[in-house]
Amino acid sequence: MKGFFKVQTPDQLFLKLDRFKPLAPEEVPLEESLHRVLAEDIVSPTHLPQFARSTVDGFALKAKDTYGASEKNPAIFKVIGEISMGRISELALRDSEAVKIATGGMVPEGADAVQMVEYIEWVDSHAIHVFKTLSPLENVIQAGEDIKGGEVVLRKGSFLRPQEVGLLAGIGKTPIRVFLKPEVGIISSGDEIVPVEQEPSAGEVRDINRHTIVSMAKEAGGVPIFLGIAKDRFSDLKEKIGQGLKESDMVVITGGSSVGTLDLVGEVLQSFPKTEILGHGLSIRPGKPTLLADVDGKPFLGLPGHPVSAMVIFHLFGRPILKILSGLSGETASGMRWKARAARNIPSVAGREDYVRVKLEEKDGILWAHPVFGKSGAISHLVHADGLIRIGIDEEGLEEGEEGEVIFL
């Protein structure tokens, strides 16, 4: 690593991410809004429900006419009709009259409550007995009780889950203004790297990082564009990085197996105008050679070549950057932090943050983390792991039973 880049802590580098900004908005139909991020506050144009609706199957009536009713002393009501679903009823209730109504039906004029079918009995085909008193508004959801017209129902920066999509459907909001999905140019590098389809000669290895990083970029809401395998040469790196910076919103390169590659990548970046290297070298394991730059406003992330290191660093920095570009508000971008207890002693070295692969096991509501040992190049160990447990920069490891933050993989 070049001497003029000071090794930073992961937290120091993380703080620099807030210079990046969300992409431009676009409009999508409601059907395509799932897992997108709102680029506008949503104001409801309408009450929801739009009219008073019954929440049960029963009889709409005036609550006051049930006062005093009991099993032994039922109140009697004249049934003057039935509410059809989806229609306005012409019916208007007078005292001691009732109208049959199904769940979701429009409560007719004059009625202020609905008695459940369980608490009535037919006297004859035109009259019912009611055995239980009701309060006004019981079993009725009033117009605007769920959502008021003019109310802000969802904020800019909200992630759209199925229930938010349902809410937008309920108020008839389509199309929706969301942030563009970030396009991520992904480059593999290294003279020894060959495409998966190719039989490697001695000394060559297949390109694992392309596939893990493309997959992780998809999971983080990005649109990955693979730009090919660059040789460890200035000219080849410059061409592919240049293409990525031109065609995508963010560029990620995996640095071959050699630590030196990211130095060369740093030199290539400096040859583009308005490049600022934000960090090169992190006090973290795995992932020390990590490179982060801002090239004329676009984030550039250089990942170590070890597949495991590349995945850890992409998780810690690539994902948060993609979430920022996607327009997620800060709080959501960081996500919920989970804790697990070490199932045995997990050693570490103070002065760097350690992310140890663990297999997670839940027992009586407590999450236990079993370390999965193995050399850092081994992808099979990552397959056996469910997550990573973090050992802080000032800690010398976790003792059995001690708690640490976990990341799910």
Added chain:
Amino acid sequence: MKGFFKVQTPDQLFLKLDRFKPLAPEEVPLEESLHRVLAEDIVSPTHLPQFARSTVDGFALKAKDTYGASEKNPAIFKVIGEISMGRISELALRDSEAVKIATGGMVPEGADAVQMVEYIEWVDSHAIHVFKTLSPLENVIQAGEDIKGGEVVLRKGSFLRPQEVGLLAGIGKTPIRVFLKPEVGIISSGDEIVPVEQEPSAGEVRDINRHTIVSMAKEAGGVPIFLGIAKDRFSDLKEKIGQGLKESDMVVITGGSSVGTLDLVGEVLQSFPKTEILGHGLSIRPGKPTLLADVDGKPFLGLPGHPVSAMVIFHLFGRPILKILSGLSGETASGMRWKARAARNIPSVAGREDYVRVKLEEKDGILWAHPVFGKSGAISHLVHADGLIRIGIDEEGLEEGEEGEVIFL
């Protein structure tokens, strides 16, 4: 509800899901295998790594030549060359010779360990001092140490995360045999339901369920196909259900607002050959009218019309069915179960399972569940919720601080 269907507990109904079987397999290129489920055991055709590789930047040498070396008494080595990445080296080491090597480089013949660059010093341009002893195999990952050729590396039924995709890339496995993604025919029903684009007249409501259930089916790995809004009439329901059963692997209908709709749906189902109603009526809230059937081997799920109820039941039954059709092995299909503590008393009624909408908050590694109250039709409350907390069938609620299982929404 028809009297001849006995109300079941959710657990009783859940046990009946194992009659459904995974769909047929198909082949997909590695690039499209993320989040698919393996339909074959994967046997590695090759060792990984395929040759002994250095795990550090340094010098390959014979470990025995470092024995006794220290800061005060370094061992001296003649540097006979450098390993190029991606090439077979012609070099073969003799005693007290060293070769420069980068991380991932192929360890040359004669060498059995790699000394890190931090523990050497150049004497002149052809010789180095080594200040630290090494054991044989130190800083070397041997051929087959990660994965052995002939070994089963992934089992049929495995869900492919980024790291599994990476492993498949590493062993050159493409295309991959995975289970087909289940196509889910989705029908909304109810005379009062209008499409989102349409301005509802009085008494009408927009189709929320289409959008929530389509979204949830996507999240569960299905391919949703929306078949339209059916009127509450035998003929209309029969036509749309018939179409769904013909064209998709599973059919889901939301039952309008009226409890009676699912009775009518039950009658329609009985008119198809080889229909077995597995359940109609559950001791659960919300979601009591739930209908589950097996129509000539295809799962049919009838959901209540309330958006919130429909989402809860889809989560509890629709998702697990989709995971079975997708070929996920049982253990993975059920998923990890999380617990949270009630942040205040949450009342319930014994004799039914209650799923109460909650906002989850993590404090010092403990998850607290704050109930979000509101009438069951209110979609806005679901937007404020992060999950559901389960209150068991024999419990009368959760006391403040008491633990319950939670589902994330």
